[in-house]
Amino acid sequence: MKTFPTHFTWGTATASYQIEGAWRNDGKGPSIWDAFTQIPGKIANGDTGEVACDHYHRMEADVAMMAALGLKAYRFSIAWSRIYPTGRGEVNPAGIAFYDRLIDTLIAHDITPWVTLYHWDLPSSLQVELDGWLNPIVADHFATYAQTCFQHFGDRVKHWITFNEPWVISIMGYGNGEFAPGRVSNREPYQVAHQLLRAHGKAVQIFRTQFQPEHGGQIGITNNCDWREPKTDSPSDKAAAQRALEFFLAWFTDPIYLGHYPACMRERLGDRLPEFTDEDISLIKGSSDFFGLNHYTTMFAAESRPDEGAKDNPYGNGGISEDQDVDLSIDPDWTFTTMGWAVVPWGCQKLLHWIDERYGRPPIVITENGCALADQLVDGRVHDPERTEFYRGYLNACHDAITAGVDLRGYFAWTLMDNFEWARGYVQRFGLHYVDFATGERYAKDSMHYFAEVAKNNAV
Numbered sequence: 001m002k003t004f005p006t007h008f009t010w011g012t013a014t015a016s017y018q019i020e021g022a023w024r025n026d027g028k029g030p031s032i033w034d035a036f037t038q039i040p041g042k043i044a045n046g047d048t049g050e051v052a053c054d055h056y057h058r059m060e061a062d063v064a065m066m067a068a069l070g071l072k073a074y075r076f077s078i079a080w081s082r083i084y085p086t087g088r089g090e091v092n093p094a095g096i097a098f099y100d101r102l103i104d105t106l107i108a109h110d111i112t113p114w115v116t117l118y119h120w121d122l123p124s125s126l127q128v129e130l131d132g133w134l135n136p137i138v139a140d141h142f143a144t145y146a147q148t149c150f151q152h153f154g155d156r157v158k159h160w161i162t163f164n165e166p167w168v169i170s171i172m173g174y175g176n177g178e179f180a181p182g183r184v185s186n187r188e189p190y191q192v193a194h195q196l197l198r199a200h201g202k203a204v205q206i207f208r209t210q211f212q213p214e215h216g217g218q219i220g221i222t223n224n225c226d227w228r229e230p231k232t233d234s235p236s237d238k239a240a241a242q243r244a245l246e247f248f249l250a251w252f253t254d255p256i257y258l259g260h261y262p263a264c265m266r267e268r269l270g271d272r273l274p275e276f277t278d279e280d281i282s283l284i285k286g287s288s289d290f291f292g293l294n295h296y297t298t299m300f301a302a303e304s305r306p307d308e309g310a311k312d313n314p315y316g317n318g319g320i321s322e323d324q325d326v327d328l329s330i331d332p333d334w335t336f337t338t339m340g341w342a343v344v345p346w347g348c349q350k351l352l353h354w355i356d357e358r359y360g361r362p363p364i365v366i367t368e369n370g371c372a373l374a375d376q377l378v379d380g381r382v383h384d385p386e387r388t389e390f391y392r393g394y395l396n397a398c399h400d401a402i403t404a405g406v407d408l409r410g411y412f413a414w415t416l417m418d419n420f421e422w423a424r425g426y427v428q429r430f431g432l433h434y435v436d437f438a439t440g441e442r443y444a445k446d447s448m449h450y451f452a453e454v455a456k457n458n459a460v
């Protein structure tokens, strides 16, 4: 048995739009995902989050289900448009009441809440009236929303995450248009990312000056990154892999830990990369109490060779193609999940070391890791040995990283239950619980029992 450090946090994670449903109940305003899912062709099977897992109505039972399995931490997100139906202005008391009940129920079951303020569901009115994250004023509206959440929930919530995956918000929402709000541009992602960092900095300053002194607690941000392994030992492929990681992760984490964007982005993007003011940097630098990381997969990276057909590479470069000059590829011998993502635990360990070294041993929390598989419910059970293997592999990699000196403090499995998987709708099942979307019933998968055992023993 490999034991994890004492006080290591074990939990599962979810997001409001993916599970809550109740899309217009009790005063909730529409979000950009409510709007985006109505556009024909955007979501597999025309699925929407209107009902999803109906967690809004099944919350108590869901928390009891976690408690029955001995889960001790739960990461969920607040739907901004339940708190402020138009993103700003009057608070909706019913929205506050729902999260009050959720937090109280968790605490009554001895489960520690980890709260994400923004998991992609921007109130629609901020998009339509103000151009969403392109408009610097939205960072101020976010800060006010964050302040409201700290005010109402900060006496009980001690772990805050401002944003989930700014890379996805920027690239998928404003670069390739695959996610809400569905814009396509090679300039807007950099502007949006810039505003997300400013919004994060403003919220953290409010937390640290107005709430942390009295209530304590910690605040951070969650970024996502795959590992990029150099395809060969050549200096140019090594440089390409490094560049790919900088465009993916350091884009967001260099400003937070080092106070500026990576040099390779500044060189390649010129005036498409905005500049921080001194005031921005004073808010952003040092603004994370922990390094939140979502990690799912690994790819090889090579220097782009357009004359050798790089332009036709089906894997692209994982960003905005012309900016990185990186060619991605896979090893066909790897195992793949139904998302097409490779299962490569050693990539997770290498990424942890990369972060550890670049930022001087920050405390890291893996806020998401998991896999989608073609699960089948047979006689009320789901046998998913591949998912158990996935977790075994990645958790061993985490343990090896800790043994080698990485300060990893926690691990959240994605996800508590099958849910609305964004553009892939309900087909992709990532859950530790199987959800029968016709009846809403939940069933713990075999992998859930494995994960609960690991959490209970604090060992893999």
Ligand code: GAL
Residues within 6 Å of the ligand: 015, 018, 164, 165, 168, 224, 294, 368, 414, 421, 422, 430
């Ligand atoms: C992450 C996201 C989650 C979940 C997961 C699997 O990017 O934060 O909401 O969907 O990927 O695709």
